[in-house]
Amino acid sequence: MSSLIGDDRPIFAQIAERIENDIIDGVLPEESQVPSTNQFAAYYKINPATAAKGVNLLVDQGILYKKRGIGMFVAEGARSTLLEMRKEQFYEQYVVSMLAEARKLGITESQLAQMIERGGMLK
Amino acid sequence: MTIVAQVKGLTKRYKDTTAVNDVTFALEENKIYGLLGRNGAGKTTIMHMLTAQAFATSGEISVFGEHPYENHRVLSQICFIKESQRYPDAFRIVDALAVAASMYPNWDPTFADELVEHFALPRKRAIKKLSRGMLSSVGIIIGLASRAPLTIFDEPYLGLDAVARQMFYDLLLEDYSTHPRTIVLSTHLIDEVSRMLEHVLVIDKGRLIIDEDTDTLRNYAFTLAGPATKVEPFLSGRRVTRREPFGSFMTATVIGELSAADRQQIEAEGLELLPVSLQQLIVQLTHQPSTPQEAVNR
Numbered sequence: 001m002s003s004l005i006g007d008d009r010p011i012f013a014q015i016a017e018r019i020e021n022d023i024i025d026g027v028l029p030e031e032s033q034v035p036s037t038n039q040f041a042a043y044y045k046i047n048p049a050t051a052a053k054g055v056n057l058l059v060d061q062g063i064l065y066k067k068r069g070i071g072m073f074v075a076e077g078a079r080s081t082l083l084e085m086r087k088e089q090f091y092e093q094y095v096v097s098m099l100a101e102a103r104k105l106g107i108t109e110s111q112l113a114q115m116i117e118r119g120g121m122l123k
Numbered sequence: 124m125t126i127v128a129q130v131k132g133l134t135k136r137y138k139d140t141t142a143v144n145d146v147t148f149a150l151e152e153n154k155i156y157g158l159l160g161r162n163g164a165g166k167t168t169i170m171h172m173l174t175a176q177a178f179a180t181s182g183e184i185s186v187f188g189e190h191p192y193e194n195h196r197v198l199s200q201i202c203f204i205k206e207s208q209r210y211p212d213a214f215r216i217v218d219a220l221a222v223a224a225s226m227y228p229n230w231d232p233t234f235a236d237e238l239v240e241h242f243a244l245p246r247k248r249a250i251k252k253l254s255r256g257m258l259s260s261v262g263i264i265i266g267l268a269s270r271a272p273l274t275i276f277d278e279p280y281l282g283l284d285a286v287a288r289q290m291f292y293d294l295l296l297e298d299y300s301t302h303p304r305t306i307v308l309s310t311h312l313i314d315e316v317s318r319m320l321e322h323v324l325v326i327d328k329g330r331l332i333i334d335e336d337t338d339t340l341r342n343y344a345f346t347l348a349g350p351a352t353k354v355e356p357f358l359s360g361r362r363v364t365r366r367e368p369f370g371s372f373m374t375a376t377v378i379g380e381l382s383a384a385d386r387q388q389i390e391a392e393g394l395e396l397l398p399v400s401l402q403q404l405i406v407q408l409t410h411q412p413s414t415p416q417e418a419v420n421r
Contacts, residue, residue, distance in 0.1 A: 008398035010338040011318060038300040045292065046318045047155055048300050050338065100390050 004044060011046055015054030020082050023063065023074055030079060034064055034072040125152040127273055127305045128173060133182035135168050142168045144329035145182070150273070153303040155319055157310070157337070160326035161409050166309050167206075169326065170277055174203040186273065199228055202271035204262040206278040210250045217246050219261055220268075227269035234298070235268035241290060255282030263291050267298055275307040288312070292319060313402035323401070327409045337401065344404050345381060348374040349394035357389070364407040376407055 005014055022028040035043070040051035055072055058064040063078045102112050128150040135143040143165040150156060158166050171177035172184060175191040175198060184191060191197045210219050216239070224230045239246060242260040250261065259281050266274055280288050296319055299306065310316055323340055325333035333340070344364070347354055351373035358366075358375055365376040376399055381389075389396050399407075 005318065006398070008341075010341045012338055041296060041300055042293075044318070045296060047296075047321045047337075048303075049154070049321045050318075053338070096387075097390060100393065104393050 005046065011044075011050050012053035012057065015040060015044070015046075015051055016057045019054070019058055020063070020086075023078050024082055024086070026079075028074050030074050030076050032074050033070075034074060036071055126150065127152050128186045129184075130169070130173070131183040133169065133172060133184065134180050135165070135172065135177065136180040141329050143172070143179075143326075146326070146329075146331045148324055148331060148334050150305055150307065151322075152272075152305055154321045155299065155306045155308065157313070157316060157320040157323045158307050158326065159310070159313060159323060159405055162311075164326040164409070165329040166326050167277055170203065170275055170307070170309065174198070174201055174275065176203075199226065200271055201273045201275070202227060202266055202269040203275045204266040204277065204279050206281055208258075208262050212251055214250045215247055216244055216250060216253075216261055219250060219265065223265045223269060227271055229270035229272075231268050231270060234270075235264060238264040238267060238294070241294065242287070256284070256287065257282075259283050260287065267294060270298075270302050270304060273305045273307075275309070277309045278311070280310075280312070288315065292316065295319070313405060314400060317401040325405055325408065332408060333405075340401055340404060341398070342380050344376055344378045344399040344407075346374060346376045346397040346399055347389065347394055348372070348397065349392065353392045353394060357392075357394070376403075 004018075005011055019028065019034060023030075028034060034055065037048050037051040037055055040046070040055070041048040044051070055064065059066060059072070061081075062075055063082065064072045065075050066072055099112075107115075126149045129148075131147045133143055133146040134141065146165075146169060158169070160166050168177060172179050173186060173191070175193070178192075186197050187200055189197050191201070220235055220239075224232060224235070242257075242264065244257060244260055244264075250258065253261070259279060260283070262279050263276075266276055266279065280291065283291070292315065295306070308316055308320070317337065320337045323333060323335055323337050324331060335343070346365075347357060349372070351368060351371055354373040354375055358377065362378040363375055364378060365374075367374040381396075386396075
């Protein structure tokens with residue numbers, strides 16, 4: 001079984017996230033065609049219905065759109081929409097857990113700020 | 124959704140045991156189902172009743188809208204691959220395939236030939252001289268090439284190594300993509316198949332205890348680990364299926380979804396949150412409670 005898919009969340013959500021990542025990274029540019037659900041199913045070794053559920057999630061959000069008889073395509077403006085959504089999630093996903101870990105280790109706010117600055121310098 | 128098979132209140136009693144107890148479910152068209160549970164839970168009995176190989180003591184069965192018993196119209200639409208399929212003594216592999224070809228209207232001879240190549244089977248060899256794994260391969264080939272609208276595999280992989288099993292799963296998914304049909308997989312190797320299953324039925328001691336989409340089951344339970352003093356308060360009022368104390372440390376598996384507030388609390392307390400795989404979930408739901416504490420929490 002492909003280890004690209006984890007046990008922690010529904011598979012359809014993971015498929016949607018992988019497509020989102022590919023759009024954000026530019027692997028799937030706007031107006032390019034997305035692999036078919038059967039291609040996703042074969043590649044990740046998952047049920048085609050599950051792959052379709054992940055793709056349809058993005059269609060509902062206007063990230064992908066369907067061209068009848070041809071397939072799924074990345075919508076115009078999809079990348080900027082996704083970037084906005086991800087920025088909103090960033091605080092919940094990364095900042096909150098980082099602060100919790102910092103508190104556990106007794107890292108003060110100013111020490112944390114210094115660390116972030118140091119990280120920024122490295123680039 | 125079109126329903127291809129339905130059972131209501133299905134019960135099978137032998138002298139003093141109830142093998143299947145008041146089971147009700149429906150199989151929808153073109154979905155892949157997992158029929159899961161321990162040995163002796165009643166899975167095979169249910170499959171035998173669905174395919175008219177055993178009589179129900181009570182309850183209703185309908186397959187493709189009709190009763191399956193001695194009903195050729197229905198039975199030609201069902202392919203049931205059993206773990207211990209028997210063939211006539213004189214049969215060679217080619218003979219078994221020829222009989223299957225005449226039984227199933229959707230049989231694809233080209234696909235069957237491809238599969239024989241894939242599994243590297245000696246066509247002319249007598250079936251009684253085949254190894255356990257080769258025998259399983261013959262069943263798998265018949266199950267796939269029959270393309271029956273309702274295909275049931277009952278532990279079809281006995282004697283097959285991991286490579287051959289993966290080949291079976293890949294071929295099944297590939298063929299299902301182009302020829303969708305209703306498939307029921309009864310298996311103990313849950314981790315191997317969980318990603319192919321769209322819906323899961325779990326049988327425990329003759330009863331149906333889970334009838335749920337696989338994706339829903341992925342959020343069905345979680346494991347929490349951390350200092351017992353911090354984990355314990357979180358467990359009260361919840362259904363706990365496993366509690367493993369280790370010194371002052373505690374690992375517990377809990378049924379139920381987590382709210383955003385729960386997640387924040389877990390994070391704030393510094394507890395570890397781990398996913399529960401489908402296999403772990405089913406093991407925990409179907410094993411005998413080993414301590415009185417667990418029995419209370421069930």
